[in-house]
Amino acid sequence: MKITLKDGSVKEYDVPKTVLEIAEDISPGLARASCAGEVNGERVDLRTPLEEDAALNILTADTPGGLATIRHTASHILAQALKRLYPSIQLAIGPSVDDGFYYDVDSETPITTEDFEKIEAEMKKIVKEDLKLERYELPRDEAIEFFREKGESYKVQLIEDLPEDAAISLYRQGEFTDLCAGPHIMSTKGVKAFKLMKLAGAYWRGNEKNKMLTRIYGTAFAKQSELDAYLYMLEEAKKRDHRKIGKEMELFMFSDEGPGFPFFLPNGMVLRNELMKYWREVHTRNGYQEIETPVMLNQHLWVTSGHWDHYQENMYTSEIDEQLFCIKPMNCPGSILVYQNRPRSYKELPLRYAEVGLVHRHEKSGALHGLMRVRAFHQDDAHEFITMEQVGDEVEHIVRLIDEVYKQLEFDYHIELSTMPEDHMGSDEDWEKATNGLKDALERMGLPYEINEGDGAFYGPKIDFHVEDCLGRTWQCGTCQLDFQLPQNFDLHYVGADGEEHMPVMIHRVVFGSVERFIGVMIENYTGKFPTWLAPVQARVLPISDKFMDYAYEVDAKLKEAGIRSEVDERAEKIGFKIREARLARIPYMLVVGAKEAENGSVSVRSRFAGDEGAKELSSFIADIRREIDSRIRREETVQDDK
Numbered sequence: 001m002k003i004t005l006k007d008g009s010v011k012e013y014d015v016p017k018t019v020l021e022i023a024e025d026i027s028p029g030l031a032r033a034s035c036a037g038e039v040n041g042e043r044v045d046l047r048t049p050l051e052e053d054a055a056l057n058i059l060t061a062d063t064p065g066g067l068a069t070i071r072h073t074a075s076h077i078l079a080q081a082l083k084r085l086y087p088s089i090q091l092a093i094g095p096s097v098d099d100g101f102y103y104d105v106d107s108e109t110p111i112t113t114e115d116f117e118k119i120e121a122e123m124k125k126i127v128k129e130d131l132k133l134e135r136y137e138l139p140r141d142e143a144i145e146f147f148r149e150k151g152e153s154y155k156v157q158l159i160e161d162l163p164e165d166a167a168i169s170l171y172r173q174g175e176f177t178d179l180c181a182g183p184h185i186m187s188t189k190g191v192k193a194f195k196l197m198k199l200a201g202a203y204w205r206g207n208e209k210n211k212m213l214t215r216i217y218g219t220a221f222a223k224q225s226e227l228d229a230y231l232y233m234l235e236e237a238k239k240r241d242h243r244k245i246g247k248e249m250e251l252f253m254f255s256d257e258g259p260g261f262p263f264f265l266p267n268g269m270v271l272r273n274e275l276m277k278y279w280r281e282v283h284t285r286n287g288y289q290e291i292e293t294p295v296m297l298n299q300h301l302w303v304t305s306g307h308w309d310h311y312q313e314n315m316y317t318s319e320i321d322e323q324l325f326c327i328k329p330m331n332c333p334g335s336i337l338v339y340q341n342r343p344r345s346y347k348e349l350p351l352r353y354a355e356v357g358l359v360h361r362h363e364k365s366g367a368l369h370g371l372m373r374v375r376a377f378h379q380d381d382a383h384e385f386i387t388m389e390q391v392g393d394e395v396e397h398i399v400r401l402i403d404e405v406y407k408q409l410e411f412d413y414h415i416e417l418s419t420m421p422e423d424h425m426g427s428d429e430d431w432e433k434a435t436n437g438l439k440d441a442l443e444r445m446g447l448p449y450e451i452n453e454g455d456g457a458f459y460g461p462k463i464d465f466h467v468e469d470c471l472g473r474t475w476q477c478g479t480c481q482l483d484f485q486l487p488q489n490f491d492l493h494y495v496g497a498d499g500e501e502h503m504p505v506m507i508h509r510v511v512f513g514s515v516e517r518f519i520g521v522m523i524e525n526y527t528g529k530f531p532t533w534l535a536p537v538q539a540r541v542l543p544i545s546d547k548f549m550d551y552a553y554e555v556d557a558k559l560k561e562a563g564i565r566s567e568v569d570e571r572a573e574k575i576g577f578k579i580r581e582a583r584l585a586r587i588p589y590m591l592v593v594g595a596k597e598a599e600n601g602s603v604s605v606r607s608r609f610a611g612d613e614g615a616k617e618l619s620s621f622i623a624d625i626r627r628e629i630d631s632r633i634r635r636e637e638t639v640q641d642d643k
Contacts, residue, residue, distance in 0.1 A: 001013055001016075001050065001051065001052050001053050001054075002053045003017075003022060003050060003053070003054055003055075003056050004053075004054070004055045004056065005026070005056055005057070005058075006056075006057045006058075011025065011026075016049045016050060016051040017049065017050055018046065018047055018048060018049050018050070019034075019036075019037035019039070019044060019045070019046045019047070019048050019050065019056065019058070020034065020046035020047060020186070022050070022056060022058075023037075023046070023058050026058070030058060030060070033060045033061065034046055034058050034059065034060055034066070035059050035060060035061055035065075035066035035067075035069045035070055035185050035190070036059045036065060036066060036069040036183045036184075036185070037056060037057065037058055037059060037183075038056070038057035038059055038065060039054050039055070039056055040054050040055050041055070043059070043065050043068075043069070043183055044182070044183050045135060045182055045183040045184060046183075046185070046186055047135065047186070048183075061221075061222030061223075062222075066222075067221070067222065068096040069096075069183055069184060069185055070185055070190065070191055070220055070221070070222060071096035071097075071100055071101040071219070071220045072094075072095065072096040072101065072182075072183070072184060073133065073184045073185045073188065073190065073191055074096075074100075074101050074123075074191045074194050074218060074220035075094035075095065075096065075101040075102065075103050075218075076094065076133070076171065076173060076176070076178055076180070076184065077123050077126050077127065077173075077188055077191055077194075078094065078101070078103050078119070078123060078196070078216065078218060079091050079094055079103050079105075079176070079178060080126055080173060080174070080175075080176035081119050081122035081123045081125075081126060082103070082105060082107075082119065082216075083176060084122055085118065085119065085122055086107055086108075086109055086111075088107075088108055088109075088151075089105050089106070089107045089108075089109075090105065090106040090107075090151065090152055090153060090154055091103065091104075091105055091152060091154065091155065091178070092104035092105060092106065092154040092204060092213055093154075093158075094178075099219060100197065100217060100218050100219030100220060101217075101218055101219070101220065102215050102216060102217045102218065103215070103216050104202050104204070104213040104214070104215050104216075105213060105214050105215075105216065106154065106211065106213050106214070107214055110214075111199065111214055111216065112199070113196075113198070113199060116196040119196060119216075120194075120195070120196055123194065126173075126174070126188050127188050127189060127191050127192075128189075129174065129188065130187050130188060130189040131173040131174040131187060131188045132173065132186065132187050133171050133172070133173050133184045133185065133186065133187065133188070134171065134172045134173070135169060135170070135171055135182060135184075136169070136170055136172065137167055137168055137169050137170070138168050138170060139168070140159065140162075140164070140166075140168055143159050143168040143170070143179070144156055144159050144160065146170075146177075147159065147179065154204065155178075155179045158179060159179065169181055169182065171184055173188055191220055192221070192222055192223060192224065193220065193221045193222070193223060193224040193226065193227035194218055194219065194220035194221075194227070195218060195219055195220075195227060195231065196216060196217070196218045197217045197218055197219055198217045199214060199215065199216060199217070200214075200215045200217065201213070201214065201215065202214075202215040233471050233472065233473075236471055237471060237473070237524070239527070240471070240523075240524040240525075240527050241370075241524065242370055242371060242372070242519075242520040242521075242523035242524050243370040243371075245523050245524075245527065245528040246268070246370070246371070246520075246523060248528070248585075249267055249528050249536070249585070249586065250265050250266070250267050250268075251264070251265060251267050251268035251271060251519075251523070251536070252264050252265055252268045252371065253265060254370075259365060259368065259375075260363060260365070260368045260373075260374050260375035260376070261374065261375055261376045262371060262374055262376070262377075262516055266536075267536035267537070268519075268536075270536040270565065271519065271530065271534055271535075271536055272515065272519060274533060274534050275515070275518075275519065275522075275534065276356060276380075276515070278405075278408070278632065279356075279380060279405070279511065279512070282401060282404065282405060283354050283382070283401075286352075286397070286401050287350075287352055288352040288353070288354040288382055289352065289353055289354065290353075290354045290355065290356075291334075291335065291338055291353050291354070291355050292355060292357070293328075293331060293334025293335065293337070293338065293355060293357060294328075294334065295327060295328055295357075295358055295359075295360075296318065296325050296326065296327050296328065297325065297326060297328060297333065297334065298323055298324065298325050298326070299317070299323070299324040299325065299326055301326075301333050301337075302315070302326050302333065304333075304489050304490060305332065305333045305336075305486060305489060305490075306458060306459060306485070306486070306489065307329065307330065307333070308326075310423060310458045311329060313362070314329055314361045314362045314363075315327065315329050315360075315361075315362065316360050316362060327360045328357065328359050328360070329359050329360060329361045330359060330379070330381075331355050331357035331359065331379055331381040331383070332381070332383055332486065332506075332508055333486075334355070334357070335353050335355065335381070335383035336383070336486060336490050336492065336506075338353060339351070339353075339383075339385055339492060340490065340492065343495065344385070344493070344494040344495070344504075345494060345495050346387060346494055346495065346496045346497055346502070348494070349385060349386050349387055349390065349494060349504065350384050350385065350386040350390055350394050351384065351385040351386075352382060352384045353382065353383050353384070354380075354381065354382045355381050355382070355383075356378050356379070356380050356381075356515065357378065357379055357381060358376065358377075358378055359376070359377060359378075359379050360375060360376045361375060362375065363375050370520055371516045371517055371519060371520035371523075372517050372520050372521075373517075374514075374516055374517075377514040377515065377516040377517065378514070378515040378516065379510060379513065379514060379515070380510050380511055380512045380513070380515055381508070381509070381510055382507075382508075382509045382510070383506060383507070383508060383509075384398075384506070384507040384509065385487075385492070385494070385504040385505075385506055385507075386504060386505050386506075386507065387494075387496075387502070387504065387505065388505055390505075391437040391441070391482065391505060392437065392440055392441045392444060394507060395437070395438060395441035395442075395463070395480060395482075395507075396441050396444065396445055398480050398507070398509050399441070399442075399445060399447065399463070399480070401511070402465055402478045402480075402511050405511050406465070406467060406478075408632060409522065410525075410634065411467040411468065411469070411525070412467070412468045413465050413466055413467045413468060413478075414448070414449075414450070414465075414466050414468070414474070415442065415447060415448070415449040415450070415463055415464070415465060415466075416449060416450045416451070416452040416455075416463070416464045416466065417435070417438055417439065417442070417449050417450070417451055417452065417461065417462075417463055417464075418452040418454075418455035418456040418461060418462045418463075418464060419431075419435055419451065419452070419453050419454060419455070419456050419461055420435070420454065420456055420461065421454050421455065421456050421458060422454065423458055424456070424458055424459075430484045430485070431456075431460070431461065433484070434460050434461050434482040434483075434484055435461040435482075437482055438461055438462075438463055438480070438482055442463065449463070452464070456481075459481075459483045459485040459486055460481050460482045460483040460484065460485060460508075461481070461482055462479050462480060462481035462482070462508075463479065463480040463481075464476050464478070464479050465477055465478030465479065467521065469521060469524060469525040470525055471524075475517075475521045476513070477510075477511070477512055477513045477517075477518055477521070478509075478510055478511050478512070478513065479508070479509065479510055479513065480507060480508075480509045481507065481508040481509070482505065482506075482507060483505070483506040483507065483508060484503075484505060484506075486506055487503050487504050487505065487506050488503065492504055492506075522534075527586075528586045529586045529608060529637065530586070531632065531633070531634035531635075532588040532589070532625065532628050532629055532634075532635070533628070533629045533630075533632045535565070535586070535587065535588050536565065537565055537566070537567055537585070537587050538564050538565045538566065538587070538588055538589065538625065538629070539559055539564055539565070539566040539567075539587070539588065539589040539590070539591055539625065540566065540567055540568070540569055540582045540585075540587045540589070540590055540591070541555050541556050541559075541566060541567070541568045541569065541591045541593060541603075542569050542575060542578045542579065542582065542590055542591065542592045542593070543568070543569070543570075543593050543594070544575050544592065544593065544594035544595075545594075546572065547595075548593050548594055548595070548597075548598055549568075549570070551593050551597070551598040552568045552593050553568060555591060555593060555603060555618060556568050558618060558622065559622065562622045562626060563626070563629075564622065564625060564626070564629070569581070569582070575592060578590075579592070579606060583608060586608065587608065588607060588608050588609070589605060589606070589607050589608070589621075589625065590605075590606040590607070591603040591604070591605060591606075591621070592604040592605075592606065596615075597615070600615075600617075601617060601618055602615050602616060602617050602618060603615070603616060603618055603621055605621060607635070608637060609635040609636065609637050609638060610635075610638055611638075
């Protein structure tokens with residue numbers, strides 16, 4: 001048999017080999033580091049035998065699949081520890097997730113976070129015991145009887161709901177056996193570093209009509225140093241939580257009268273307006289025309305677009321004149337109506353419409369999270385209408401625009417290409433053509449990308465841009481979606497050079513995605529210490545005493561006249577207190593004024609960036625800060641935070 005490895009090389013064997021044996025044949029070091037295998041795209045145990053030609057990828061702990069296998073095994077170790085400590089506990093499900101693992105349990109004895117220490121101690125014992133994980137299968141009836149005898153009613157339900165011909169696989173480690181499809185690492189000893197993180201309630205099978213179970217979350221890594229780094233990142237993330245900073249800086253708020261609907265406060269509006277001012281400058285320079293479409297349109301439009309079939313559970317509706325209307329969850333149908341407003345010629349293409357539209361989506365209350373997940377937000381859409389021949393150039397144009405914005409805002413990013421989902425519209429041939437168009441553009445630009453199978457929008461494949469913040473977290477923000485379906489649904493045309501009608505290709509594109517969510521990401525990335533051009537207050541004037549208040553107001557007036565957002569600290573406090581308060585408020589510049597400054601027409605400058613910058617003539621300071629704002633540069637911070 002021929003085994004094709006990830007690098008394209010081929011290994012040939014005359015007899016069946018397990019994944020682990022093949023890893024050992026490649027390198028003893030690889031075998032020691034391996035966690036699982038990927039055979040023809042399916043993740044499997046190292047103990048899985050290969051008996052025919054296959055593509056094989058050996059997964060180590062530094063790959064997502066390898067780490068997920070370690071975490072899945074950690075969930076079984078947690079379950080085994082729980083059964084030792086609480087014999088009557090019933091186990092539900094325990095998968096790995098993006099940042100760790102969890103296990104849902106039904107316990108007569110309430111479990112609290114105070115129990116984590118003893119549970120972790122038992123887990124460490126299990127790891128030290130070096131228990132081998134053994135996979136085996138049972139006939140359906142025997143598997144049901146096995147778990148029924150153990151009093152594991154949730155496992156019995158899971159098996160009963162499996163297809164009649166499904167293979168019932170179990171994993172045994174010491175005295176503990178669990179229902180599981182796998183894969184797992186070879187032994188409990190391979191789970192080197194783990195920690196239980198939190199508790200939550202979870203309805204059995206996600207159905208609120210079922211019993212509420214206890215969900216125990218944990219995380220695991222291949223090395224203790226990686227776990228330590230992750231825990232440090234979580235602590236930093238708490239400090240950077242945009243909800244906390246947003247409250248401190250009075251940027252936004254939420255109210256019980258409108259759960260999931262953000263209120264932007266004056267400081268937050270300054271931030272948002274400055275961000276969107278830059279956005280508009282970039283788009284004007286790149287040939288976009290801004291439009292605005294209604295927030296509510298009739299149901300017929302959404303049926304035609306396909307959103308009603310694919311998205312109606314997330315849409316708010318209202319009845320007007322005995323006709324159903326929908327509050328828009330997306331902007332695209334409105335842009336299509338603008339395109340249809342009059343006949344179009346090939347000479348107009350590419351036609352680029354931009355819209356910062358307010359959209360509403362019904363999110364479950366449990367999913368709401370500050371600005372990151374809301375029910376109303378502004379989407380910085382652009383909808384472009386192009387010819388098929390323009391696809392490559394236009395995708396490249398879009399990628400370069402998004403790259404420019406992310407670099408200005410100091411975000412690194414990576415690209416994913418999402419392909420055809422199961423519930424797609426249109427023919428497979430159109431999907432293949434659209435997907436190849438996106439691939440060709442990325443490859444022509446020499447940009448690396450990952451394939452995200454089956455995650456395209458229902459009307460077309462897409463390129464997603466995942467920005468990376470200063471903690472290494474990634475956020476999916478920008479997107480570029482190629483669409484042959486909506487032009488067909490709405491019978492869109494343009495007159496070509498040949499005088500005949502042709503159907504345009506449509507591109508859906510955002511840079512920020514949700515403007516609110518992007519602001520949340522920015523708040524956490526900058527820790528609220530925005531570049532001067534974005535800061536709600538750019539300078540605060542600090543009089544040493546009330547005697548110099550008149551000069552402070554004079555300085556403030558000249559700053560405002562120069563278009564600088566400034567304010568005066570009028571409080572009867574010591575200057576040291578005022579400076580510290582200004583730094584805690586994350587204000588870029590503090591201008592101390594007293595007798596000397598009033599006499600010389602100067603200010604004593606302290607900045608968030610360099611601390612004491614000395615005395616400057618007021619006109620000189622205004623020229624300097626104006627240059628900094630106009631060029632949108634960000635000064636490096638070299639002084640310690642006062643917090």
